[in-house]
Amino acid sequence: MKYHSKISGLGYYVPDNIVTNDDLSKKMDTNDEWIQERTGIQERRHIIRGEDTTTSMGVKAAKIAIERSGVSKEDIDFVIFATLSPDYYFPGPGVLVQRDLGLKTVGALDVRNQCSGFVYAVSVADQFIKTGMYKNILVIGSEVHSTGLDMTTRGRGVSVIFGDGAGAAVLSRTEEEGKGILSTHLHSEGQHAEELALQAPGMGKRWVTDIIADNDPNDESYYPYMNGQFVFKNAVVRFSEVINEGLETNNLQVSDINMLIPHQANLRISQFIQQKFKLTDDQVYNNIQKYGNTTAASIPIALTEAWEKGKIKEGDLVVLAAFGSGFTWGSVIIRW
Ligand code: UT7
Secondary structure (H helix, E strand, O other), rough: OOEEEEEEEEEEEEEOOOOHHHHHHHHOOOOHHHHHHHHOOOOOOOOOOOOHHHHHHHHHHHHHHHHOOOOHHHHOOOEEOOOOOOOOOOOOOOHHHHOOOOOOOOOOEEEEHHHHHHHHHHHHHHHHHHHHOOOOOEEEEEEEEEEHOOOHHHHHHHOEEEEEEEEEEEEEEEOOOOOOEEEEEEOOOHHHHHHEEEOOOOOOOOOOOHHHHHHOOHHHOOOOOOOOOHHHHHHHHHHHHHHHHHHHHOOOHHOOOOOOEEEEOOOOHHHHHHHOOOOHHHHHHOOOHHOEEOHHHHHHHHHHHHHHHHOOOOOOOEEEEEEEOOOEEEEEEEEE
């Protein structure tokens, strides 16, 4: 018997607290015009202290995805959680989801691939289902950025971009040929690891005794660093390559794409890809305007919204593509 995986349920959750560009301009030297022109972002969500965490948002998104999948909680047999902003340094949030959802003592895996996290997680889930090992896997991408950003003018090149939120999918076994996930493609180039990174906390960066002795709140290594233009230039090339790789593997053409869900890094990146592939507005879904860049959560949030709006229908060819810190990048080709 040949097994495949399909997405049987989707859900997302974002905190209620909306932070506009004008709100940010009260904290740092920035403005609505710059942010919209360079990134397309109008607003993003930030958690309210004590109300949400990466795990709690992931759990809220997961509950919706499980409900819609028609799969009972007892039948979820693996959890994969993608995030760069775990509640704890360890253990990762996968086990917290197992606990908070009251799942059986199923395996829980944490994926650390930043903006490509959801694509990597889906790929892992797909392999487990193809081998026959598991039937229903809960995949979550969730991020809290707001508590870790440099909200001064020094950090403006990074902090205006990122937002908080979570998305989830249930992947389930199907025996239907040519349906569900057709292929996944993963890449990395660690040579550029430091071009988009948060170096501390990290055991390579500091001894704990040093941190206790001279913890310097102005140490920039405690905030994410991004070489924006370098990341941008690499992103547009890798997005194109990995979408083409997925299409070629399945003998498909660009014209076969019904819906491209690009990782929401920057509206200008999405628009560049759209123009390069000559896709219409209906063939690409963007929501960075409302949520900013939510790294591992961005694709499942956008995919869920597009699906909720009826933009993805049975039989459609859906392409997910991501690029981010690592550098890592990847794509998923789905026949819905
Ligand atoms: O999700 C993972 C992957 N991430 C990405 O793909 C992000 C890729 N990169 C980008 O999206 C863009 O590079 C950014 C949006 C981060 C930056 O846009 P940019 O057009 O590359 O601007 P820049 O960094 O070259 O900065 C241009 C100017 C600088 O001023 P000077 O040196 O020209 O005087 C910055 O200091 O804009 C200034 N600037 C700002 N001004 C107002 C930087 N950030 C801000 C800000 N508000 N928030």
